Amino acid sequence: MTAAERPTANPEAPVPLTHRLAQLMVLSAKEERLLDELQAAPRPVRRNREIVSEGRPYDSLFILDEGFSIRYRVLHDGRRQVLNIVLPGDLIGFPGCFFETALYSIAALTEARVAPVPFQRLLGIFETHPRLATAIFWSFSREAAMYAEHLIDVGRRSALERVAHFLLELLTRLQAIGLADENSYRLPLTQEVMGDALGLSVPHVNRTLRQLRDDGLVGIEDQRVVIRDLEGLSALADFERSYLGRFRMPEWLAKPPP
Amino acid sequence: MTAAERPTANPEAPVPLTHRLAQLMVLSAKEERLLDELQAAPRPVRRNREIVSEGRPYDSLFILDEGFSIRYRVLHDGRRQVLNIVLPGDLIGFPGCFFETALYSIAALTEARVAPVPFQRLLGIFETHPRLATAIFWSFSREAAMYAEHLIDVGRRSALERVAHFLLELLTRLQAIGLADENSYRLPLTQEVMGDALGLSVPHVNRTLRQLRDDGLVGIEDQRVVIRDLEGLSALADFERSYLGRFRMPEWLAKPPP
DNA sequence: CGGTACATTGAAGGGGCTCAATCCACGTGG
DNA sequence: CCACGTGGATTGAGCCCCTTCAATGTACCG
Numbered sequence: 001m002t003a004a005e006r007p008t009a010n011p012e013a014p015v016p017l018t019h020r021l022a023q024l025m026v027l028s029a030k031e032e033r034l035l036d037e038l039q040a041a042p043r044p045v046r047r048n049r050e051i052v053s054e055g056r057p058y059d060s061l062f063i064l065d066e067g068f069s070i071r072y073r074v075l076h077d078g079r080r081q082v083l084n085i086v087l088p089g090d091l092i093g094f095p096g097c098f099f100e101t102a103l104y105s106i107a108a109l110t111e112a113r114v115a116p117v118p119f120q121r122l123l124g125i126f127e128t129h130p131r132l133a134t135a136i137f138w139s140f141s142r143e144a145a146m147y148a149e150h151l152i153d154v155g156r157r158s159a160l161e162r163v164a165h166f167l168l169e170l171l172t173r174l175q176a177i178g179l180a181d182e183n184s185y186r187l188p189l190t191q192e193v194m195g196d197a198l199g200l201s202v203p204h205v206n207r208t209l210r211q212l213r214d215d216g217l218v219g220i221e222d223q224r225v226v227i228r229d230l231e232g233l234s235a236l237a238d239f240e241r242s243y244l245g246r247f248r249m250p251e252w253l254a255k256p257p258p
Numbered sequence: 259m260t261a262a263e264r265p266t267a268n269p270e271a272p273v274p275l276t277h278r279l280a281q282l283m284v285l286s287a288k289e290e291r292l293l294d295e296l297q298a299a300p301r302p303v304r305r306n307r308e309i310v311s312e313g314r315p316y317d318s319l320f321i322l323d324e325g326f327s328i329r330y331r332v333l334h335d336g337r338r339q340v341l342n343i344v345l346p347g348d349l350i351g352f353p354g355c356f357f358e359t360a361l362y363s364i365a366a367l368t369e370a371r372v373a374p375v376p377f378q379r380l381l382g383i384f385e386t387h388p389r390l391a392t393a394i395f396w397s398f399s400r401e402a403a404m405y406a407e408h409l410i411d412v413g414r415r416s417a418l419e420r421v422a423h424f425l426l427e428l429l430t431r432l433q434a435i436g437l438a439d440e441n442s443y444r445l446p447l448t449q450e451v452m453g454d455a456l457g458l459s460v461p462h463v464n465r466t467l468r469q470l471r472d473d474g475l476v477g478i479e480d481q482r483v484v485i486r487d488l489e490g491l492s493a494l495a496d497f498e499r500s501y502l503g504r505f506r507m508p509e510w511l512a513k514p515p516p
Numbered sequence: 517c518g519g520t521a522c523a524t525t526g527a528a529g530g531g532g533c534t535c536a537a538t539c540c541a542c543g544t545g546g
Numbered sequence: 547c548c549a550c551g552t553g554g555a556t557t558g559a560g561c562c563c564c565t566t567c568a569a570t571g572t573a574c575c576g
Contacts, residue, residue, distance in 0.1 A: 079414045081410040095399040095400070095401075096403070098400070100504050120508075126392045130384050133384060137398075142353070142356070143353075144398070144401070144405060145353040147405040147409060148331075148341050148362065151339060156338070159563080190523090199414060202523085203525080204563085207524090207564095247358065250377075252385065417531080417532070449554075449556095458533090461534085461555095462532055464556060
């Protein structure tokens with residue numbers, strides 16, 4: 001089942017990791033069982049609670065089963081940079097998983113559910129399930145690509161371009177997991193979070209959103225984003241619509257294992 | 259042999275991947291042989307030549323054997339964002355290696371030498387050498403962490419803080435490969451490259467460097483960076499000196515394989 | 517009903533940009 | 547040996563995007 005085929009009837013339904021990795025490879029029954037096991041015991045997380053705290057040791061990754069969260073760092077004087085928005089089905093813990101203590105904090109933006117995956121467990125998978133290891137590696141690679149795009153955003157784009165790019169990237173990512181339709185999605189982010197993600201102040205995020213609306217490109221109402229002019233917005237943002245989907249699936253992952 | 263122990267007599271000597279991964283794990287003889295093979299046929303690259311071109315298909319990673327290079331993207335109107343500085347011993351190709359075409363360009367800043375590693379080869383390693391796969395995974399994880407730090411830099415720090423952080427991070431990275439002494443190193447970057455890395459204009463990079471010098475924190479002369487006040491500079495940059503070294507080595511990698 | 521969280525709008529200031537000139541080191545050809 | 551061109555560093559003037567500070571609006575909730 002690909003993303004496009006997955007039913008979107010209940011847009012808030014959990015999106016298990018199994019489905020995400022199934023986009024990257026063909027799973028054997030055994031592999032699928034293993035992945036299901038990993039998510040056997042999800043634990044609820046309340047809105048605004050931290051899942052991982054910067055500087056604290058930790059021994060588990062997490063699969064975000066349901067809900068939105070953010071990865072961020074706060075500087076000594078209180079400035080905060082949001083590194084990325086974590087969507088349902090994303091694996092939390094990269095790139096920090098090889099470090100003694102967490103490099104960044106993760107907090108739930110909404111009521112959420114996470115399934116812990118002990119670090120040891122991940123290493124075990126690397127040892128015994130090389131195909132899964134490769135797929136997980138691939139998915140982290142994709143995450144790093146998003147960091148890079150984000151860096152380009154903040155380093156070299158104007159506020160207008162940044163916000164446009166940000167909204168388009170979320171559209172693409174949410175569509176891939178069935179949480180967005182053709183041109184709209186629910187976005188439970190405050191303008192403060194957007195500002196901290198994009199390196200902008202709250203008032204300026206507000207003004208920028210207003211301008212996008214005045215220009216007829218995007219409408220945001222009641223936490224619902226509606227892309228009114230995909231063409232125009234993409235041109236403005238210099239958005240490479242397909243980069244997140246333009247991946248290569250090695251032969252080895254494309255066929256079920258012997 | 260750890261980084262600290264490696265002789266620094268010839269600061270321009272190549273730093274093979276073997277040594278880099280040896281910092282992350284204990285290599286078996288067989289693993290070491292495999293890694294040496296990967297670098298058997300390095301190829302020279304002239305200054306300012308591209309090693310990878312954005313948008314073009316490619317089927318190899320590269321190990322940067324010698325020289326400095328940059329990973330970057332140029333936007334349609336000519337603005338450029340440098341994503342990271344690639345140092346000798348770094349593996350080039352992440353995060354693009356799973357994509358059909360290169361997401362970013364890589365260009366040599368100095369005369370350089372690279373050893374191609376066919377993508378297929380990497381997958382083979384994942385299949386047959388899980389310990390190496392884990393170590394490579396770790397090293398990419400570290401690279402992603404640098405992207406994240408870079409993002410914080412550009413998103414939430416002032417020009418002065420950015421430049422300070424940038425110079426400190428290079429100090430740390432170059433020390434780890436024996437290309438920097440206690441508080442100085444050679445840095446073959448133009449101010450334009452620094453500006454494109456930090457999201458600043460050339461004149462402003464210049465003014466910022468001057469201020470750092472006037473404040474007695476850093477001296478740059480003739481492509482040589484001298485950190486005059488490590489304490490002060492670190493405080494200014496909010497620099498977590500140790501983050502790049504604060505990693506966890508799993509039992510599995512710490513002991514030689516059976 | 518008061519309190520909290522968030523969106524919105526305005527005014528004023530500043531950090532960093534653009535544009536442009538100058539300087540300097542170096543290599544190259546006459 | 548010198549004139550010239552080139553790549554890069556440096557410095558200045560003016561301006562604009564975005565920030566800061568502050569006030570107001572508004573929905574929701576105990």
